[in-house]
Amino acid sequence: MEDQRVEEELTRAIVLAERVRTAVDEAGSYKADCIQVGRHVDTLTDKLRSLVRFTSSAQSFYERPVRRVVAEVCTNLGRALALLRKCKGRSVLRRVVSIISAADFRKVVFHLEASAGDMKWLASVLDSNNCDVTLPPVASNDPILAWVWSSVCAICIGSLAEKIAAASRLAALAGDNDRNKKIIVEEGAVPPLLKLLNESASPEAQIAAATGLLYLSNEEERVRTIVDALGIPLIVKVLGDSPMRVQTWVARLVARMSEFDSIAQCDFARENAIRPLVTLLSFETFSDDQMMMSQGKQSIHSLVKINMEMEKHTVVVDGKNSVPNHHYRPYTSSFSSFHLDGGGRGGSNRKERENERPEVKRMLKISCAEALWMLARGNVLNSKRITETKGLLCLAKLVETEEGELRYNCLMTIEEITAAAEFNADLRRAAFRPNSPAAKAVVDQLLRLMKESDNPALQIPAVRSLGSLARTFPARENRVIGPLVTHLGNRSQEVAAEAAIALGKFACPDNFLHEVHSNAIVELNAVPVLMRLLRGNDRAQLHSLILLCYLALHATNNAATEQARLLTALEGLDKALLANSELRELVSKTIYHINLYHAGPHSQRLLYVH
Numbered sequence: 001m002e003d004q005r006v007e008e009e010l011t012r013a014i015v016l017a018e019r020v021r022t023a024v025d026e027a028g029s030y031k032a033d034c035i036q037v038g039r040h041v042d043t044l045t046d047k048l049r050s051l052v053r054f055t056s057s058a059q060s061f062y063e064r065p066v067r068r069v070v071a072e073v074c075t076n077l078g079r080a081l082a083l084l085r086k087c088k089g090r091s092v093l094r095r096v097v098s099i100i101s102a103a104d105f106r107k108v109v110f111h112l113e114a115s116a117g118d119m120k121w122l123a124s125v126l127d128s129n130n131c132d133v134t135l136p137p138v139a140s141n142d143p144i145l146a147w148v149w150s151s152v153c154a155i156c157i158g159s160l161a162e163k164i165a166a167a168s169r170l171a172a173l174a175g176d177n178d179r180n181k182k183i184i185v186e187e188g189a190v191p192p193l194l195k196l197l198n199e200s201a202s203p204e205a206q207i208a209a210a211t212g213l214l215y216l217s218n219e220e221e222r223v224r225t226i227v228d229a230l231g232i233p234l235i236v237k238v239l240g241d242s243p244m245r246v247q248t249w250v251a252r253l254v255a256r257m258s259e260f261d262s263i264a265q266c267d268f269a270r271e272n273a274i275r276p277l278v279t280l281l282s283f284e285t286f287s288d289d290q291m292m293m294s295q296g297k298q299s300i301h302s303l304v305k306i307n308m309e310m311e312k313h314t315v316v317v318d319g320k321n322s323v324p325n326h327h328y329r330p331y332t333s334s335f336s337s338f339h340l341d342g343g344g345r346g347g348s349n350r351k352e353r354e355n356e357r358p359e360v361k362r363m364l365k366i367s368c369a370e371a372l373w374m375l376a377r378g379n380v381l382n383s384k385r386i387t388e389t390k391g392l393l394c395l396a397k398l399v400e401t402e403e404g405e406l407r408y409n410c411l412m413t414i415e416e417i418t419a420a421a422e423f424n425a426d427l428r429r430a431a432f433r434p435n436s437p438a439a440k441a442v443v444d445q446l447l448r449l450m451k452e453s454d455n456p457a458l459q460i461p462a463v464r465s466l467g468s469l470a471r472t473f474p475a476r477e478n479r480v481i482g483p484l485v486t487h488l489g490n491r492s493q494e495v496a497a498e499a500a501i502a503l504g505k506f507a508c509p510d511n512f513l514h515e516v517h518s519n520a521i522v523e524l525n526a527v528p529v530l531m532r533l534l535r536g537n538d539r540a541q542l543h544s545l546i547l548l549c550y551l552a553l554h555a556t557n558n559a560a561t562e563q564a565r566l567l568t569a570l571e572g573l574d575k576a577l578l579a580n581s582e583l584r585e586l587v588s589k590t591i592y593h594i595n596l597y598h599a600g601p602h603s604q605r606l607l608y609v610h
Contacts, residue, residue: 023084033105040112047119065149076111155192167208174215210249223261240276251367258374281368282394369409376416383420387431396441415461418468467502500543507550518554549590
């Protein structure tokens with residue numbers, strides 16, 4: 001039982017073995033068979049006493065296999081005791097009534113030999129100089145159990161090389177299937193892996209541990225086990241103070257845990273994981289900005305002036321021309337030095353980081369961007385924290401200069417932050433003010449992607465992000481509305497539907513400037529395209545219908561809205577499309593509005609959709 005100390009369980013087993021020994025001495029029948037049982041019990045007793053001596057002297061050891069083996073030993077000793085008690089009487093009648101056969105003794109001896117084999121295996125895995133990889137009888141029906149036990153034991157007491165090999169074995173087992181993951185967690189592998197992750201003297205050991213934990217973290221309950229083992233403060237510490245290749249795996253671990261568990265997502269932010277992630281993501285991106293700040297130009301006025309000057313110049317990053325640097329970070333010099341180091345370690349490591357291979361730096365940034373994406377997903381507070389570290393500027397910069405997975409992860413992070421800002425006025429006002437350099441940089445890159453990219457995987461998050469920011473744009477914001485209207489005719493129905501959703505956020509009644517935006521959308525000739533979208537797939541049809549209703553209700557340019565065609569289309573809608581009561585009400589209101597205000601005298605009808 002887990003609530004008992006291991007020493008207590010071992011004492012119980014030894015007492016039970018002594019009782020079996022006494023029963024052997026008291027046996028009145030089948031004497032030879034009982035003596036044979038006694039020899040096996042003596043062997044077990046010696047092994048149990050050796051194990052007691054080990055557990056009493058060891059500072060720490062892996063308890064799970066000890067408890068399991070000792071429990072099995074007690075079960076088999078109980079079987080032996082029950083049989084030997086039947087042999088206590090000498091009378092022929094008792095022997096006949098007991099019905100003892102030679103097979104009963106063979107069965108008991110078999111179980112005792114199996115327990116002796118378990119004890120021998122246990123002694124070997126608890127010996128740091130002799131890690132047995134054979135299969136103990138107790139795990140004969142489930143070999144994975146023995147492999148997990150021996151691996152965890154090696155992580156606990158083995159040499160450094162053995163610990164790395166054992167953590168790699170666990171990672172390989174965890175990568176096979178979810179059943180293995182469940183066994184690994186149930187058998188208590190998480191605390192030893194976390195301890196190995198803290199092995200700062202060996203990056204290989206840290207990577208092996210992080211890999212194992214990463215494979216385990218694909219389900220909420222298992223992630224919660226890592227959280228409950230106080231793993232998050234340790235993970236954040238390693239993230240801020242390790243070589244880049246270790247930080248890459250730890251950032252992946254942060255992303256995976258945040259993806260599957262909202263508690264972990266919040267705890268990482270509470271432990272201040274966002275700042276080192278942004279720091280690592282922006283490493284070697286804003287070096288000129290850092291240099292200017294280190295020269296003492298740290299007043300708000302000076303920083304704004306620096307930002308304006310930097311917009312006019314091109315900086316060089318890694319030997320390549322980059323775009324103008326807009327980075328504006330009113331932080332103290334202490335944070336500036338943290339940023340310069342590329343992490344939480346001392347400045348002496350900067351040269352080591354700069355000399356790291358480009359592919360290692362890129363993989364680190366990909367992992368950090370993914371971690372920020374998962375931390376921001378559905379979390380307003382974390383999104384706010386990212387903007388407070390000036391992460392938006394860094395994300396916008398990387399969206400502009402990078403490609404592939406790194407750009408995609410940055411773009412998805414922006415999508416999550418803008419989605420949070422859509423429903424949180426404080427975040428919207430703080431991070432996306434019209435005169436904010438960060439907000440301007442983000443919008444510029446979103447618009448550039450919409451115009452230049454033909455990849456729906458990039459177009460969709462860009463369109464969604466602009467739609468989420470609809471309430472931050474001033475009146476007559478055709479710079480944003482125009483590209484969105486253009487994408488209504490995108491060859492991808494998904495992109496077209498997202499464009500309709502985004503424009504709907506400009507034209508909906510919740511937007512204070514909905515009338516101005518509706519007129520702008522109509523003037524850009526969006527209505528004919530939307531009418532064609534009504535013949536598209538279900539999603540495109542639904543959202544084009546909603547946007548058409550908003551335009552009919554709010555736009556004042558009546559002629560351009562093609563009211564007659566729209567009225568005919570609304571009247572001919574499939575009833576299945578209007579299953580939603582709110583949509584049915586919106587369509588009814590639109591039909592009423594068209595008939596009452598925009599149709600000719602001969603068609604003053606009040607039509608409702610039922």
